[in-house]
Amino acid sequence: MKPGSIIPSSASSLTSLTVTMTVMSYLACLAIGALILVDRAVASWTSGLAREMTVQLRVVRDIDIETQLGKAQAILSGFPGILQAEILDQGESIRLLEPWLGTRSLEGLPVPRLIRVITDTANPPDVAALETALSAVKGARLDTHRKWEAELTRMARALTVLSYSILMLISASAIAIVIFATRAVLQANRHIVDLLHLIGARDRYIARQIDGRFLRTGMLSGFMGVGMGLLTFLLLGLFGGGSESGVAAASRSLLFSAPEIALWSYGVLLTVPIAATLICLVTARVTLMRRLGVVT
Amino acid sequence: MLRLENVGLRYGDGPEILRDVSFAVHAGDFYFLTGPSGAGKSSLLKLLFLALRPTRGSLHIFGENVGTLSHSKLPPIRHRIGVVFQEFRLLDHLSTYDNVALPLRIAGKSESSYRRDVLDLLDWVGLSHKASSLPPVLSGGEKQRAAIARAVIAKPQLLLADEPTGNVDPVLAKRLLHLFLELNRLGTTMLIATHDKGLIRQAERPVLHLEEGVLTLQ
Numbered sequence: 001m002k003p004g005s006i007i008p009s010s011a012s013s014l015t016s017l018t019v020t021m022t023v024m025s026y027l028a029c030l031a032i033g034a035l036i037l038v039d040r041a042v043a044s045w046t047s048g049l050a051r052e053m054t055v056q057l058r059v060v061r062d063i064d065i066e067t068q069l070g071k072a073q074a075i076l077s078g079f080p081g082i083l084q085a086e087i088l089d090q091g092e093s094i095r096l097l098e099p100w101l102g103t104r105s106l107e108g109l110p111v112p113r114l115i116r117v118i119t120d121t122a123n124p125p126d127v128a129a130l131e132t133a134l135s136a137v138k139g140a141r142l143d144t145h146r147k148w149e150a151e152l153t154r155m156a157r158a159l160t161v162l163s164y165s166i167l168m169l170i171s172a173s174a175i176a177i178v179i180f181a182t183r184a185v186l187q188a189n190r191h192i193v194d195l196l197h198l199i200g201a202r203d204r205y206i207a208r209q210i211d212g213r214f215l216r217t218g219m220l221s222g223f224m225g226v227g228m229g230l231l232t233f234l235l236l237g238l239f240g241g242g243s244e245s246g247v248a249a250a251s252r253s254l255l256f257s258a259p260e261i262a263l264w265s266y267g268v269l270l271t272v273p274i275a276a277t278l279i280c281l282v283t284a285r286v287t288l289m290r291r292l293g294v295v296t
Numbered sequence: 297m298l299r300l301e302n303v304g305l306r307y308g309d310g311p312e313i314l315r316d317v318s319f320a321v322h323a324g325d326f327y328f329l330t331g332p333s334g335a336g337k338s339s340l341l342k343l344l345f346l347a348l349r350p351t352r353g354s355l356h357i358f359g360e361n362v363g364t365l366s367h368s369k370l371p372p373i374r375h376r377i378g379v380v381f382q383e384f385r386l387l388d389h390l391s392t393y394d395n396v397a398l399p400l401r402i403a404g405k406s407e408s409s410y411r412r413d414v415l416d417l418l419d420w421v422g423l424s425h426k427a428s429s430l431p432p433v434l435s436g437g438e439k440q441r442a443a444i445a446r447a448v449i450a451k452p453q454l455l456l457a458d459e460p461t462g463n464v465d466p467v468l469a470k471r472l473l474h475l476f477l478e479l480n481r482l483g484t485t486m487l488i489a490t491h492d493k494g495l496i497r498q499a500e501r502p503v504l505h506l507e508e509g510v511l512t513l514q
Contacts, residue, residue, distance in 0.1 A: 003397065003407055008389040137355055195385050199345055199446075200374035201402045203367075 005191050006196070007209045014217045015281075017181040020217060025276045026172045026232075028167055029269055033233060035163040036265050040154040049152075050124075053117040055085075058139035059110035069113055072137045074119055077098040079133065081125030084118040110254020112139075171279065176285040178214065185210055186291055193292070203292040211284045219278025222273025229269065241263075297454060297485050298322045298344065299350040303353035305339055310393055316353070321487060323453070326480045328496050329489040330514075331506035337489040339460050340506060342401065343458065344371055345379045358453075377478045378452030378484075380460045384443040386431040390405060392442050393427040395416065400452040411450075417445045420475075422468070436463035444472060448479060455479060457488045473499055 055072055059065055068160075069087050076085035083145045088096075093111050119125055127144055186193060198208050298321035303327075305314040313336045321327060331337050342348045343355060346362060355363050357373055365373075378399075386395045393414060394401075400410040413436055418424045421439060421441040440463040455476070461469035473495055480486050490496065496503060503514045 004390045004394050006387070006398075006401075041403060166439070191385070192387060194347075195387065196343060196402065198374060198379060199402060200377075200401050201372045202371045207404060224461075 005209075007185075007192060007213075007214065014181060014185075017214075018217050018221050020177050021174060021276055021280065022228070024170050025272050026228045026274050027225075028170045028275070029226050030169065030232065031163045031166045032269055032272065033229060033265075035160060036268060038156050038159045040044060040151060040165070045152050047121070048151055049149045051119060051121055052145065053119060054143040054145070055117060055134065056113040056143060057113045057137070057139045058113070058141070059112065061141040063138045065165065068137050068139060069115065071138050072115055072134060075133050075137065076115065076130075079125055079130055081120050081123050082117055083120050083131075084116075085120075086116045088114045088116060115141075118251030139257025143172045157287060169271055170274070174276070174279050175283050178280050179287050180193045182210070182214065182284045182287040183291065185213075186288065197292075205287055207285055207288040207291055211281060212290055214280040214284035218277035221272060221280075225276065226269055226272045229272075244286035297321055297324075297358060298487075299354075299356040300343075300350075301354045303343065303355055305336075305343060305348065305351045306351050307354060312351075313509055314343075314350075314511075317506075317509075317511045318331075318353075318361075319511060319513070321485060323485055324478070324483060326486040326499070326501040327392065327488070328501060328503045329495070330491065330503055332452060336508045336509050337506050338513075339363060341456050341489055343381075343455070345377055345456050346374055350455075361384055368408065375399075375450070376449065376453045378447035378455040380447045380448070380455070380457035382458035382462070384431075384439045386439055386442055386446075388395070388431050391428045391430060392423055392434065392438075395442055396445045398446060403467050406474055414445075414449060417449055421445050421472075437468060440464055441472075444475070448475070448484075452484060454485045454487070457486075457490075460488060460492055461490065461492050466494070469495060469499065471495060 015284055017261055055076065057065060057068055057072065060068075073085050076082050090111065090113065096114070127142070193206055196209075200216050257288065271286055297320075300320070301318050303314060303317040304312050306312045317340065330338055334360055339348065343350060344357070352365050354361055355364075358376060360369070362370070362373065362375060364479075366368075384448065389399070390398070396418060397407070397410055397414045400414070401407075415424065415427065418427050422442065423438060423441055423445065426434060426438060426442075431442070434442065434447075444457070445494065447457065457476075460476075461472055464472065469492065476486055476488065477499065505512050505514045
């Protein structure tokens with residue numbers, strides 16, 4: 001004869017808690033997904049920027065710019081840590097200005113010329129020495145993209161802080177909700193708890209009769225939330241726009257990148273059900289022990 | 297076993313329900329507790345089964361001053377006390393069998409270790425055919441018997457009963473009295489609150505009379 005459950009599950013349904021915790025887990029999953037994507041995008045952008053530099057040559061009166069370009073290219077090509085120095089022709093330089101100046105003819109204007117420099121990331125060039133070397137070329141200026149890299153890093157840091165703040169708010173809300181749910185369960189079963197106390201049950205024993213259900217609720221809602229989150233990333237990846245769409249590409253990269261990266265993403269997302277389970281179990285246990293301790 | 301010295305009890309800011317109650321119960325004693333309705337019998341029993349604490353005076357149970365004992369120290373004392381509540385307090389979602397077995401389950405015993413004892417006791421109180429019934433389908437007398445069975449199943453050292461024969465017929469009341477006397481003979485100390493003068497006469501045991509919050513030995 002299997003003994004019946006001392007606290008009846010029908011007397012205090014945790015359906016509302018399951019729904020709320022599922023939504024919380026889903027939001028946490030989205031926040032973590034955003035965190036992973038920002039981290040990955042910044043790594044990709046900064047590595048691209050670190051690989052490339054640009055030398056800009058202003059037009060200087062009475063100086064032949066083509067000669068200066070050749071001189072700069074010669075300096076760059078022989079400089080340690082530089083793999084390639086490619087002069088962009090005037091047409092390409094003008095095309096780069098089109099977003100700001102439109103498509104009208106700029107043939108008569110003194111448009112600066114550019115040299116795209118590919119560096120060896122394993123053995124980067126000495127920037128200060130390179131700037132000194134290039135000072136021999138009239139109108140030359142080295143752009144290492146450091147300013148853009150700093151901007152990106154700042155933005156990424158802000159997004160990361162934002163994502164962590166959202167995760168903390170979600171966790172705090174989840175804890176508050178579990179506290180209310182635990183109190184509701186205790187209140188609904190007050191007559192049983194009182195009887196158990198009077199016939200000698202310890203607080204720990206009574207808490208064990210209740211917190212197992214919170215553990216199951218946390219686990220279930222955590223997995224449902226992550227499932228919904230993965231489904232969202234999948235749908236965004238499939239229907240979030242063409243290959244040019246940033247959101248779609250990011251979602252696809254989260255789910256279908258190289259196996260080790262995808263596995264890492266899934267591993268990080270798996271912390272959501274673990275955290276949901278722990279929040280439910282620990283919060284319920286602490287609340288129960290505190291509340292039971294003040295009952296006679 | 298039980299010692300009360302000048303115990304007073306009041307609910308909130310209300311009048312004192314119990315005033316300067318002093319008495320001692322020794323191991324193996326059997327007392328009845330009588331008095332008119334509203335005299336404070338149930339309040340006194342609530343003090344003794346540790347549902348309330350005295351507002352003044354001292355209450356010692358098994359040598360411990362329970363008035364000042366911390367909440368965590370109460371369960372071992374409660375384990376040694378069996379209580380028959382006036383309103384039965386059976387759990388409606390558990391079978392009669394599970395209700396009776398509850399104190400053993402709480403004590404951490406396995407179902408296989410107590411099954412025989414519980415079924416024997418249910419048989420003895422005439423509820424073996426109701427073992428799997430839920431309390432809402434039991435009659436008042438059956439609930440009473442189930443509550444008594446739950447109170448004695450763990451062989452408590454002290455049994456406190458609030459009107460344990462209030463809902464049973466005279467034949468069963470006599471049978472239950474024999475159960476209490478037998479338990480007392482085996483060493484269980486008894487304190488039974490009752491209005492049943494016939495029961496008191498049959499048992500021929502000392503009576504504590506409570507009236508207007510004051511306790512006297514008759």
